[in-house]
Amino acid sequence: MKKRFVEVCNCPIIRSIYCCVFFVFFQSFLALGVGAIENRPTANDSIQAIAYNRKGIAAARLGDFEKARDYFERMKACRIRQYGSDSYRLGSSIINIGIQNKNLGNYDAAIENYLEAERLYVNHYSSEYPRLGFVYGNLSTIYKIRGDYLKAYEYNQNAFRLLSKDLKHYSRVADQARSSLAESLLNLKRYDEAIRICQEGLNKTDLDIRSYNLSLLAQIYWKRGEIETADKYYKETFDLLKNTDEGNQYDLGLELVDYVKFLLSAKKYEEVPHYNELSREAIRRYFTERSTQYANVMLNYADYYASRSSEASHLADFNRKRAEDLKLALTYYQKALIAATGTFTATDPFENPEIKQAISELQLLEILKKKSQCHTALGDLLKTGSQKQEAVRHYQAGLEAVELAVELVHQIRTGFVSEESRLFLSENQQSTFVGAINLCYKLYQQTGKPEYVARGFELTEKSKSASFLAAVKDSRAQQFGGIPDSLLNKEDVLKINISNYKQMLYEEKQQAEPDSEKVALYNTKIFYYSEKYAQLVQLLEDSFPKYYAFKYANEVIGLDAIRDRIGNHDAIVEYFIDEPDEQEDSGSLFRFVITNEQFSFSKTPIDSTFSNRIEGVYQFLTSSSYQYTDQKSYADYAWSSYCLYNDLLGDVQDELEGKTLVVIPDDKLSYIPFDALIYEEPDTSRMNFRNLAYLIKKHSISYTYSTTLLFDYFDKEQRAEKSLLAFAPSYEKDDRDYTVVAEYRAGLLPLLAVDKEVEYINEYVQGDLYEDSLAQEAVFKKYARDYDVLHLAMHTIVNDTLPMYSRLAFSKPTANTDEDGWLNTSEIYNMQLNARMAVLSACNTGSGKLQKGEGVMSLARGFLYAGCPSIVMTLWEVEDESGANIMRDFYKYLSVGKDKAEALRLAKLAHIENADPLKAHPHFWLAYVAVGNTSPLYVGKEMYWLGALALVLVMLIVVDQMRRKRRKTQD
Known part of the structure; x- marks a missing residue:
């Protein structure tokens, strides 16, 4: 089967239903069948439509997609004259137009075409019409090209489901759709599922489907690191394609391109030149030098020169040859950029295209990242050779390229609708930000210019909770975008x-x-x-252009704006971690420290020891056997905590003296409460938790997901009409089905001190309390938006696999409600809260899945998104009585005007001071952390006294002025 116009994405063999000529023939056959020749108004229109269809197919075979699209447009016009503009008979020509638009890189137009065809089919038949599988298959291809692999998978699933409804007519195409499901799973890194589907595909007699599945198996095993198995499947694919008809030589060319990528990743450099030439020759037979396919060939050439080892007899000769290779690689990266864009022509490797020139955003992103890495490597080489000025020039060029890549990541992300797709992108593009921030540090070191600190900080901000920030921005954009309430x-x-x-x-x-x-x-x-x-x-x-502009703006707060707005006694400490992995023994810890007087930007090398210390401290704090802590465990914790303090803050302790700390952690640091860090060398000769030099003894500490979120989105002056809404459910005689979560199959254990906790709170902040069976989910949903403070003392069930389905456990529902008693994170996201603070007490509301680029996906994020700018949450389950006492003291200090971080600090210190030796253990008091806006909720009595004193002073001044004026008049 000849397939001359398949894909414009990076996949090696695309034999799917979406864009093969088989599909065009099939659509044409259906369009020209018995139903298509009934009710013809003129014979000429029907004859013309057939002729245009034939010419469109021929043009598409040759790769002349513009001409093919023109013929299919003419065919559509004939069909409109025959059947009207709303006839389902237009579907095949519209889909074929979409295929040509897709092949030309006009993805938005292609999507419009497919959705128009969908509307016609659904209106005439139903949403279960099997031929909709063709529409959804094509849409899957578009979303795959754009990198929205989850969306592509959803469309792929439905394409296969619908085509399978009519296997009599669509058996072969359904097989292709099923194989494409495996490709979607590969892109989502769900390798085991993909292998299962591919193995079944190998049993098909159709050579095209077999070769597709062989190719996918090669890619899967490559991604899994099973090099020899991957190589075996690549070779089998080559053998099968060579024995098929001439049309599959097109697929062989694409396969060769991918095989070169595989060889490069496996460091089999000696084989690369041969296969590179074969792939170039094959690709040029079917594509021009301004195509994504040819760009991939140039990218392979560039990667070869950028990564191969140079042979030399001495260091100077090695450096010279290495520099020559890197410069040659840059010329090929530039050729790849020219091929991958519509109108960019600059051959100078110090120039970059505009984002809008990209044919494929994902491909442009890959080329820019690699070009930046090449500039960086050349800069490093020149710097060691004392060519500092030239090194800086290459660092600057690398930074410009990778900053453009960061903008591309943002553009791709904001184009995704689902939260899951954004999270997947954040995780997979973290390396882009690593390269960018590292370049800023290199340039700062070489030039001493503060602008590189500012650029590094802005890039760090763009890497932090970007998906969450995008969602919050979208919500804010809706408020100010002029969108009517009905929509x-x-x-x-x-x-x-x-x-x-x-x-x-x-x-x-x-x-x-x-x-x-x-x-x-x-x-x-x-x-x-x-x-x-x-x-x-x-x-x-x-x-709504205002909505669009606000949503897509990629602005984050800068250093100057922070220093203008930060308090005199505050300091922001923001981290970015390039964590060591299996391939690299070392990584980097980047840190920004910002006060209203100064800022600093540092980089510290880290290795597995750093991660092990974090893990050790976390396990010690959360262990259920805290009551049996021995001398060794105590000493290990104290020394690990002290070493972490030195890694994280030791060299800036003087500039942080007397400051309130706002910490923006990264990666595994998100699991560690900084209060637990020990700032003086511990005496571990005997076990004494009360006397350890915890950082909380020097600083109030709060946390946030990013500084941008803190200053621009977690700020709320307006308060709700009512004060406090508190819930303390009971789980006695609760026979709900807990089998969804194995940990709770025996039911939820009662929280013995939660009633006492909410009653303590009510001593200092008056409000409405719902205890025991009255603590209903329905009550919370009905009244939560009317209250200024929300306090929820209840069990939390954390779902690390699907964080949006972590849940708060209210009391067993009464008979007259539709609620199930479980408040999911996804439900909280759909609420609108007016509270200035939510306290999520008792259980591990701050724990959850650690997502690269996003932090911990805890239930607390839902409250922030729903409009509550401040959260007090727990990182692990808290022992009842201690938690109740800490919460009592927290509200006591809040009520007298302390800010939330200081109130929490004082409550913890009170616990340490009054606790017996066992309950001084950090497990009892460290779990509570404050996130977001920590401004005071209430005005303290001292403020009233200060106000009264100020009023008295003003009155005295006024009286004095009046007396002086009277004297002057008398004189």
């Missing part, structure tokens, strides 16, 4: 439906024997509502 309400309904069905699907899949009908139904519903939601978002972006 916002429609969005809310769609989001709630998506959330509900995802929850139902998750729970069904946890059953020992999931109901396949329910699973299929829930998947269909999720797909339906997700598609409607994506179309609504597109409508909002197209129709």
Whole structure:
């Protein structure tokens, strides 16, 4: 089967249903069948349509996609004259137009084409019409090209599901769709599932499908690091393609390009030149030198020269040859950029294209990152050779390239609708930010210019909780974008439906024997509502320019703005970690320290010891055997904590003296409360937790996900009408089904001190308390937005696999409610809160999955997103009585005007001072942390006295002035 116009993405063999000529023939056959020749108004239109269709197919075979699109447009015009503009018979020509737009890189236009075809089919048939599988398959390809692999997978699933409804007509295409599902799973790194599908595909008699699955198996084993197995499957793919017809030589060319990438990653450099030439020759047979396919060939040449080892007899000769290779690599990276863009022509490797010139955003992103790495390597080489000025020039060029890559990451991310897709991108693009921040540090070291500190800090901010920031920005953009309430309400309904069905699907899949009908139904519903939601978002972006501008702005707070707004006694300490991995023994810890007087930017080498210390401290603090701590465990904790302090803050302790610390952690640091760090060398000759030099004894400490979120989004002056809403549920005689989470299959144990906790709180802050069976989820949802402070003392069930389904456990629902007593994170995201603070007490509300680039995916994020700018949460389960006392003292200090971080600090210090030797253990008091805005909630009595004193002084001044004036008048 000849396939001359398949893909414009980076995949090696694309034999899917989406864009093969088979599909064009098939669509044409259906369009020209019996149904298509009925009710013809003129014979000429029908004849012309057939002729245009034939010419379009021929042009597409040759790769002339513009001409093919023109012919299919003419075919569509004939069909409109025959059947009208709303006829389902237009579907095949519209899809073929979309395929040509996709091949030309006009992805937005292609999506519009596919959605138009979908509308025609659904209106005439239903949403279950099998031929919609072609539409969804094509849409899957677009989202795959754009890097939204989750969205691509969803469309792929539905394409396969619908085509499978009519295997009599679509058996072969359904097989192709199923193989494409394996490719989607590969992109999502779900390798075991992908292998299972591919192995089944090898049993098919169709050579095209077999070769597709062989190719996918090669890629899967490559990504899994099983080099020899991957090589075996690549060779089998070559053998199969060489024995098929001429058309598959096109696929062989794409496969050769991918094989070169594989050889480079496996460091088999001696084989690369041969296969590089073969791939170049094959690709040039079918594509021009301004195509993404040719760009991949140039990229392989560049990678070869950038990574191969140079042979030399002495160091100077090695450096010279290495520099020549890197400069040659830069010329090929530039050629790759020219090939991968529409109009960029600059051959100077110090110039870059504009983002809008990209054919494929993902490919441009890859080339820019590698070009930046090459400039960096050349800069490092020249610097050691005392060519400092030239080294700085290459560092600057590398920074410009990688900053453009960062903008591309932002553009790609904001184009994603789902939170899951954004998170996946954040995790996979963390290396982009590592390279950018490292270059800023190198330039700062070489030049001493503060501008590189500022640029490094802004890049760090862009790397922090970017998905969360994008979601918060989107919510804020809706408020100020002029969007009518009717559309916002429609969005809310769609989001709630998506959330509900995802929850139902998750729970069904946890059953020992999931109901396949329910699973299929829930998947269909999720797909339906997700598609409607994506179309609504597109409508909002197209129709409301203010919303679009606000949402897509990639602005983060800068150093100057922070120093203008930060308090005199505050210091921000922000970290970025390039963690050591299996391939590299060392990594880097970057740190920014900012006060209103000065700033610093540092880099510290780290290795596995650093990670081990974090892990050791965390395990010690959270261990359930804290009551049996021995001398060795005590000493290990104290020394690890002291060493961590020196790694993190030791060299800046003088400039932080007397400051309140706002910490923006990164990676595994997110699990460690900095209060636990010990700032003086510990005496471990005997065990005494009370006397350790905890950092909390010197500083109030709070946390935030990013400085931008803290200053620009976690700020709320307006307070709700009512003061405090507190919940303390009881789980006695609670026979709800807990089997979803193994840890709780025996039921939730009662929290013995939560009633006491909320009653303590009410002594200092008056409010409404719901205890025991009255602590209902329905009550919370109904009244939460009316209160200034929300206090929830209850169990939390953390879901590390799907963080959006971590949940707060309210009391067992009463009979007259539709609620289930579980408040999921996804439900909190859909709420609108007016509270200035939420306290999530008793259990591990601050724990969760650690997501690269995002931090810990805890339940607390939902409250921040819902509009609550300040959270007090627990990082692990707290012993009841100690937790109740800490909360009592926390509210006591809050009520007299202390800010939240200082109130929490004083409450912890009070616990340490009054605790017996056992309960001085950090496990009892360190779990509570303050996140977000820590401003005081209440005015303390001392402020009233100061106000009264100021009033008296003003009155005295006024009286004195009046007396002076009277004397002057008398004189």
